[in-house]
Structures are given as structure tokens and as C-alpha cells.
Amino acid sequence: MDKTAFNVLNRKHLIALFKSGDKRSRALGFELEHILLHKGTNAPVSYDEPGGVHDVLERLAPYYEHRHYEGDNIIGLSREGAVISIEPAAQLEISAGPFRKVQEIEEAYLKFRSELDPILEEFGLETPMLGYNPSACAKDLKLVPKYRYECMTRFLGAQAYDGICMMRGTGSLQISIDYRDEQDALRKLRIAEIIAPILALICDNSPIFEGEERKVNIVRTAIWSGMKQDRVGTIPGSLAPDFSFADYADYILTREAVLVPDENAEGGWRYVANQTFDEVYADREMTRAELEHALSMVWPDARLKNFVEIRPSDAMPFEYCLAYAVLISALFYSDRNLGVLESLLASVGEDEVRAAKEALMEKGYGAQIYGRPVDFWADMLMVLASGSIELDEWIYLEPLSSMVRYRFTLAEIWPRMMEKRTMMPAGSPAAPVIGVVPRYDFEWTGLAISDGYLSGLLETGAVPIVLPTTSDPAHIKRLVAACDGFLIPGGQDIDPTWYGAQRKPGTHRSASARDAMEQALVKAAIAADKPILGICRGMQSLNVALGGTLHQDIRADHEELALQHVQGRPFDMPAHMVDVVEDSLLASCVGATRLGVNTIHHQSVDKLGEGLVVSAVSPDDGVIEGIELPSASFVVGVQWHPEHMWRTRPHSKRLFKALVDAAIAAHERK
Numbered sequence: 001m002d003k004t005a006f007n008v009l010n011r012k013h014l015i016a017l018f019k020s021g022d023k024r025s026r027a028l029g030f031e032l033e034h035i036l037l038h039k040g041t042n043a044p045v046s047y048d049e050p051g052g053v054h055d056v057l058e059r060l061a062p063y064y065e066h067r068h069y070e071g072d073n074i075i076g077l078s079r080e081g082a083v084i085s086i087e088p089a090a091q092l093e094i095s096a097g098p099f100r101k102v103q104e105i106e107e108a109y110l111k112f113r114s115e116l117d118p119i120l121e122e123f124g125l126e127t128p129m130l131g132y133n134p135s136a137c138a139k140d141l142k143l144v145p146k147y148r149y150e151c152m153t154r155f156l157g158a159q160a161y162d163g164i165c166m167m168r169g170t171g172s173l174q175i176s177i178d179y180r181d182e183q184d185a186l187r188k189l190r191i192a193e194i195i196a197p198i199l200a201l202i203c204d205n206s207p208i209f210e211g212e213e214r215k216v217n218i219v220r221t222a223i224w225s226g227m228k229q230d231r232v233g234t235i236p237g238s239l240a241p242d243f244s245f246a247d248y249a250d251y252i253l254t255r256e257a258v259l260v261p262d263e264n265a266e267g268g269w270r271y272v273a274n275q276t277f278d279e280v281y282a283d284r285e286m287t288r289a290e291l292e293h294a295l296s297m298v299w300p301d302a303r304l305k306n307f308v309e310i311r312p313s314d315a316m317p318f319e320y321c322l323a324y325a326v327l328i329s330a331l332f333y334s335d336r337n338l339g340v341l342e343s344l345l346a347s348v349g350e351d352e353v354r355a356a357k358e359a360l361m362e363k364g365y366g367a368q369i370y371g372r373p374v375d376f377w378a379d380m381l382m383v384l385a386s387g388s389i390e391l392d393e394w395i396y397l398e399p400l401s402s403m404v405r406y407r408f409t410l411a412e413i414w415p416r417m418m419e420k421r422t423m424m425p426a427g428s429p430a431a432p433v434i435g436v437v438p439r440y441d442f443e444w445t446g447l448a449i450s451d452g453y454l455s456g457l458l459e460t461g462a463v464p465i466v467l468p469t470t471s472d473p474a475h476i477k478r479l480v481a482a483c484d485g486f487l488i489p490g491g492q493d494i495d496p497t498w499y500g501a502q503r504k505p506g507t508h509r510s511a512s513a514r515d516a517m518e519q520a521l522v523k524a525a526i527a528a529d530k531p532i533l534g535i536c537r538g539m540q541s542l543n544v545a546l547g548g549t550l551h552q553d554i555r556a557d558h559e560e561l562a563l564q565h566v567q568g569r570p571f572d573m574p575a576h577m578v579d580v581v582e583d584s585l586l587a588s589c590v591g592a593t594r595l596g597v598n599t600i601h602h603q604s605v606d607k608l609g610e611g612l613v614v615s616a617v618s619p620d621d622g623v624i625e626g627i628e629l630p631s632a633s634f635v636v637g638v639q640w641h642p643e644h645m646w647r648t649r650p651h652s653k654r655l656f657k658a659l660v661d662a663a664i665a666a667h668e669r670k
Contacts, residue, residue, distance in 0.1 A: 088149040149167065188332050191341050381404075435465055437538070471516035480524045532635045574598055577620075578597050
């Protein structure tokens, strides 16, 4: 046979391998990588150090039927339904399945952790369940002794440093799904590739990149985007409706092979660099193992074997992994959901997917992709999944659905969880208690409060407590006596009847219980000379409680407004400037008379309440941005949102500190 004939034969073998995946089952495969660190120091863990990954594998081995070696080095373990392996920088991976239900994934993983965790504890190790190693640069992470990884480092590292980051720094979660036939497989592959950027955002869990706070969102996607795109990202041509198994086989066989199995070569592998698989095997038929190896040497957002593997997610804490498995199962095992996604995304091409990734890297939940805000697409995935989940699996989706609902990611909250909070300002005998008014998402169904308010107060030396919602005078009196100061945060619109107006078009839903509480609380706190900081709606509530009025919709009342006062994400970036009145209390709080602020409001102060004065305005359109009560020791309101900015903008942190200092003074007056 000539070379062309062998190429055709190997292509047929690949197509046959794909067709062997045709099945009616709805199983899930599960792969999760674990970055290991030393407890206390967060130092990375290498393979061959004492108490390192080699020793962990040796201690795990009795639980498994088979050990796998490269030379004298143990590199993996296996038993029915589960394989333990190591990634290039000693990330520990469990691959398990197939499973019919998410409860089976849970049982298998918990069994694995019951075996692993005592060993980690013994060696003083832990796994942070992050998508990128938080402790070191990728180049400084030591490779495990696998010749395959040496070859890949030599090849990919020469192309771009991102290749080193991909291999050594990342930890991923991958879910595999079945397909019925070729049409179903390629439909699922196509949809998975298009929604991959959205899935990456939902599962974004890489707050640290190369030892520093990340500069972009979805770091994993950014790394893949920085590599040579011949084997990552979106498979060329795969979004076309006529893409076939044969086209995918051609894609695989024309990739540079890098290395191939060879029993006669060092470590059982032969380095072939930029020869393609077609070129390496031009003179013979490929074995099943060689075909499977070729399939493993591409890393697109979704890839085809005899199943479809969906790959954009970071590693996450296990409850989020289970939620992701449920999400993927519900989306891809429902013909209705696939049909909805296919119809909405039919016009999306490879350029649009690349543009979506760029927008999400820059703006996260503030991005527009595929002609709509990413919020729309994330919400839609959750709605579609929720309508297709079996009753006994519904609760598993909650961790991801809550994050989507409130537009945050694990990567965003990780720095907050890691903050070291002093709890007490220097020289203070005790931290003051600040009462924080909660908000309702829907009245009587539960309370909510943004972490930014609480962490900002903690960081500046207070103990914040979330107040019960009540307008009963006796309860209000007790709350005022118990607290040294109060923070009234943002939230829903105030019912216009509180300031003697009729509701106009554009006024949003109000929360009557909160309205009533704040009217009583503000008056009682001022009477007791307890400090108050009102933020956004909180400032408006101060004004209304003292007899002032509001513009119910500033665009309707002021068509000449120069600014858009409802910015998109990210909320920690300033959207416009404000001028602060010189010699005002607010100016002394923030330490400036002009500053950049964020903005998320459609109402504003109109007529001032009794005794209040304006302390800040937007110079572009005159909207009132700050008020204060000179007759009180500390009553200040601002229209912007320092709770989103205190970590990055000193003026916002100083504002929280001013409230805390005023509360300390109030405590000392008791």
C-alpha cells in the first residue's frame, strides 16, 4: 500500500472509532484535577519530594486494583470505574464513570476523598480546588517524570509561554457525554463550542495567575487563547452544519503529532515534533492505542472521542462540580434544550466565539456576546437546565444557579474569603457595632446583603450585624440602643407615597417593610445622635425620612442628562466624576473634592429634607451625589456604591473608616 492508502485507512479507523460511540445511554464521565499545596505555606507540591505526590500515590495504591508506572515511577492507579493520574506539574486527577446519575458521581468522588484526605493530612498537604496554581509561576513548577510531558514542554513551550501555563498551572473539570449517532454527536460538539465561553464564565475559579492577582477574567480561556490556535479553541469548520466525523478525522490526522507511542524509544515515547500524524503513520496502519493518543493531543473547548468531552470549566469545590455536571446533563440530554440553543445560536461562527471570549475576559458579566448581554445567556442556560432536571437532582444545581442569579463567580469571591481582617482599629478598646439594614429580593422570602458592605466595615474595624426588619417603635428603640452606628445600603425603589407623590412610569418595585423600618430607624438614630451612612437608596431614604422628595426616574425628569447613571459591570470601575463640596463632612471623609465613582441608580434626591445640605454633585448634569446633616455628628449619604470599590479606591475605604470612627465616638459617649 502507498502512503495515500494508509492515510485513507487510518482516517477510516478514526471514523469507525467515532461511530463506536453511537449509543442511546445518557451517561456522564467526570474528570477533576487537584492542585496540591503545602498547608500553612501554600508552597507547591512536587512529585518526588518527601511526602510529595509520589508518596501520596504509594499510600493510595492499596485502594486500587492496578498500579501504573513509567520506569520505576508510579504515575497512576486504577480500579473499576475510576482512574487516578498525574498532570504535568503533579496535579492529581480523578477520572471516573460512566455514571447514569449525578448521585453516582457524588458517591464515587466522596469515596476517593475519604481515601485521599487522611493521606494529605498526614503529609501536611491540601488542595485549594482552584483553576490555577495560586502559589508559583508555571515555569517554576517542577515537571513529573513522564517523558510525554518533557516532549510537550519542549514543543508547546517553544510556541508560547501560555503552553507552559496550560500544562503546569491549570486545574480543570471536564464532563463527557454520550451521543446517539453522528448527527447528534456533531450537534452537541457544535453547541458545546459556542456556549463554552459562557460555561467558562459561570465556572470561573482562577483568581490568581502566575503568583499575582489576575488581570483578566476566565484565566483558563485566556491561556488557551494565547496558544497557537491549531489544536485549541474552536475546531476549524466545526460550527458549519455539514461538519462530519470525516472532517474531524482529517483535523486530527493533520495536527503536528509532537510525540507518539514507541516501545523501542525512551520512556515508551518517540518525539516527532512537527510531523503530522498522517506523516508519522504514512507507511502503516495505526493501532487503537495510537488512534486514542492522537485524539488526546488536541485540546479544543469540546473534543470528540467515542463521546463528547466538554472542557472549558475550571476545577471547583465539589458541590460546584456536581452542579456543573447536572447543568451539562440537563442541557445536552434534552432535545428540546438543544433545539432552543441551536435556533438561538445558529448564526454564530468562529469569529463570534473568539470575540465572545475577548469580551468576557475583559468585562465578565458586563460583556455583550452573540448580540445580547451575557446575563441573558447565563440565565437562559439555567432556565433550560432547571426545566429538564429530574426531581432528585434539582438541588444539586443550586450553587451555580445562585452565582448566576447574583452575577458573581468563585474567582471574584476568593480574594474576599482570603482577606485578613483586623476587626479592631488601632487604639480602640472595642470594635463598634454597626447595624446594617438588609434588603429583600422578594418580601418575606428571605434577606440579602452584599458582602461588600460587611467586609468594608470589617476591614475598617467594625463588627457589622444584619438587622431584623421591623418598624415597631419598641424594637427600633432597642436596635438604636444596641448599635453604635448604622449603614443603610442600596436596594429597591422607595414607595413614592412616603414622600407624598403618586407612582410614575419607570418606578420599580418597592419593599414596604423596609420602607417603614428605615423611616422609623433614621429618625430614631438621629434623635440618639448615632452615626448613619446611607448608600444609593440609603441616601434617598435619609432624604425621605427627613421630609425630602425624589426624582422617581431621572431620565424622565431630566431629558437633558449628560450621563448614563446605570453602568454595567464591572462595578468596581468609576463611571463618572463627582465634585465634593469643600469643607463638607463628606470631603473630610473621602479626602478629596473631586473623585471618580461608580453608578447604579435611576432615582435621585429632588427636594432636600429638613436640615440636609448637598455635599456632592455630578458636574456633568447636576445630579445630587451626596448629602449630609450638619446638625448631627455624622449623617452622610452618597449616591455611588463604595461597597464595590473599597478594595481598589482609597476614597471608598476612607468613607467606611469615617463611619466606623464616628461609631467609636458614639460608643464612647454612652
